[in-house]
Amino acid sequence: MPSDPLALVLSRGRRRIFRNYRVVRFGLVGMMLGGLILLLGIVAAPLLRLGREFLVGPVNVFSITLGGGEELKSTDGRTNILFLGIGGGSHDAPNLSDTMIIVSLKTDLGGNQTAANEPITLISIPRDIYLDSLGDKINSAYETGAERSTDAGMSLAKGAVSQVTGLPIHYVVRGDFVAFEKIIDLIGGIDVTVEHTFDDYKYPRPLSEVKDCQGDEEAPCWYEHIHFEMGPTHMDGRTALKFVRSRHADGDEGTDFARSRRQQLVISAVKKKVFSSQALLDLSKLEQIYNTLKEHLATDADPSLARNFFDLAIRYRGAILQSVILDMNLLDNPPIDERGWILVPKGGSWDGVHEYIKEQLGLEQKESSG
Numbered sequence: 001m002p003s004d005p006l007a008l009v010l011s012r013g014r015r016r017i018f019r020n021y022r023v024v025r026f027g028l029v030g031m032m033l034g035g036l037i038l039l040l041g042i043v044a045a046p047l048l049r050l051g052r053e054f055l056v057g058p059v060n061v062f063s064i065t066l067g068g069g070e071e072l073k074s075t076d077g078r079t080n081i082l083f084l085g086i087g088g089g090s091h092d093a094p095n096l097s098d099t100m101i102i103v104s105l106k107t108d109l110g111g112n113q114t115a116a117n118e119p120i121t122l123i124s125i126p127r128d129i130y131l132d133s134l135g136d137k138i139n140s141a142y143e144t145g146a147e148r149s150t151d152a153g154m155s156l157a158k159g160a161v162s163q164v165t166g167l168p169i170h171y172v173v174r175g176d177f178v179a180f181e182k183i184i185d186l187i188g189g190i191d192v193t194v195e196h197t198f199d200d201y202k203y204p205r206p207l208s209e210v211k212d213c214q215g216d217e218e219a220p221c222w223y224e225h226i227h228f229e230m231g232p233t234h235m236d237g238r239t240a241l242k243f244v245r246s247r248h249a250d251g252d253e254g255t256d257f258a259r260s261r262r263q264q265l266v267i268s269a270v271k272k273k274v275f276s277s278q279a280l281l282d283l284s285k286l287e288q289i290y291n292t293l294k295e296h297l298a299t300d301a302d303p304s305l306a307r308n309f310f311d312l313a314i315r316y317r318g319a320i321l322q323s324v325i326l327d328m329n330l331l332d333n334p335p336i337d338e339r340g341w342i343l344v345p346k347g348g349s350w351d352g353v354h355e356y357i358k359e360q361l362g363l364e365q366k367e368s369s370g
Helices: 005-019 021-056 061-065 138-146 150-165 177-186 237-245 256-274 277-281 283-296 303-315 351-361 363-369
Strands: 078-086 097-106 120-124 171-176 190-194 198-204 223-228 231-235 321-325
Touching (some): 078 150, 120 256, 120 351, 171 177, 177 237, 190 256, 231 237, 256 321
Antiparallel strands (some): 078 097, 097 120, 190 231
């Protein structure tokens, strides 16, 4: 027996530990398991929720991994997707197309070939183009059809844009301002280099902010002053929306063509941010983006094609963007009449626009070589 008091205490402590070894062991194991479960809950919860959506949601894991065996629609080896941006919700004229952009992609890449050397071509359609077949501006096409149904709105918009561009429109994706703002905020905003300083003193306020305005719609309280300074600018969702929607700036920035250029700048910035490694690894943000898209987007593409679109997006993640703007080299602005301020094709025919777009897509060369 140890005579040293300290040794005696340690000896008794060791005997107690040995007598309660099982209790101590189970306690330590329990603490480790509890910590592990807590850690898994924090890390895996967003992934589990996202997994549940893909298992039982409208776009489920079976449609993505198995699909329906159907290939994406294409013409001359290209798939053309029309993106429509509408106000939606409580906005004035919620179904007018504020933005119309064709995304044209080469789809006959073959095998697992990437599209690093193939650009994503963005063709912006000015909203003030007038079509006799509609009896109105082209931005009213979706609204007119949507009075019957969303599908009818998409179909009429596809026909109108195809008439102007000469391109078959294979799919339509329609989104609203809420989705635009939310997604940009979810990815932490975007960085855009503003090309020209401009002020817009007649940017429309949301209806919720002007419900107490008195007088006609020219009253100052209906509008707010927005300002953008030339140079690199970090934008949240609301700022980016103002940047792409502004229509009443002084000088060239007040034209439809300037709006088209700004919209394409924002698309490029969003693409860069979405495909950054940081964004792709944030499972919680990906889940929120997925839920936002599910709530605020509509498309005429079958859900079974989700895998095809995903594969195409991955192939084009490093591709450059090619901008095509229909400007006054192709369009005329006739004197204002009962139709308002409109744009029509030079010479009264869309043939010149069709040829220009074919040239930009390299289709003329393909036809001549064929």
